[in-house]
Amino acid sequence: MSRKFETGLWIAQRASAGVLALCVVVHLGTIVYAVRGGLSAAEILGRTRGNSGWLAFYSVFVLAVAIHAPIGLRPVLAEWLAWRGRSREVFALAFALLLWWTGMRAVLTVFG
């Protein structure tokens, strides 16, 4: 079970890292491009509100973060705090849900 679980997590972390590499480049590139001449909050919301493409992109971004970061947190907890076992997995899952929820909340606020 452990080997299949760990292998599955490794694959998920690698796959989410690939998605993040692309998302971060697009995210930073868009910021640099968009603020060349200065940008107000109203202008940002004007572009993001009701934009389904923008919503889809950042939903994928948030999902990749919510998958990637908790998997990386697990060995940190094990190696620094000697925290292993079921309680650590529950904590990592809760952390994943927290990241996803707070991320999607921000995305939906800017979209809606």
Add this chain to the structure above:
Amino acid sequence: MKVFVKRGEALQEFEVPRHPSQTVLDVVTYIQRALDPTLAYRFACRVGMCGSCAMTVNGAPRWTCRTHVDRVLKDETLEIGPLRNLPVIRDLVTDMRGFFDKWERAGGHFEGARTRHDDFARVSPASREREAADAGIECIGCGVCYAACDVVSWNPDYLGPAALNRAWTLMSDVRDTQHAQRLRAVAGDAGCHACHTHMSCTERCPKHISPTAGIAGLKRAVAKAAMKGDL
């Protein structure tokens, strides 16, 4: 030069004369033969083949028989201790049993399908598998990589770079019949997935092997097996 030798929790100081081409093993041998015959240390071949003389020298794990004092001396001082991550038996001698038990746990033994009645297996030296095996096959089992690895110190169950490097050379051996079992043995958080690619093992290996590359190969092989449902 001044030489500090770790004996238990204490450091004992010795004054040792310098010589041209002097190795760290020469220094330890001088101390044991001329200054303090109670000093315990381990060596055998003295030429970098047997892997028994590794120690911590000025903070880093090294094979002492092929480490020249000139290369590691700092402020005319040497500090010599036992290898990290292994239980100390006495002075500079560590208990290597746990280290080699992990080779077995990682599926580190060869099992072929041929008998002595069969012809030799023919493996092209230029084949991809043979080149991958060649890259890791010269390991002398000195334990330097194991002592250099932080993951071993954080996770004592971790198989470690040497055992995983051995597993990878066997995964690259086309004659071996235990590939599926070995991948099951090396997968998981005590196996290849625990490696963070710090590359301390690769940095310190006296034979210039890259266990990190082998462990990355194992991760890929395990992922492929998992996707095929063979894990």
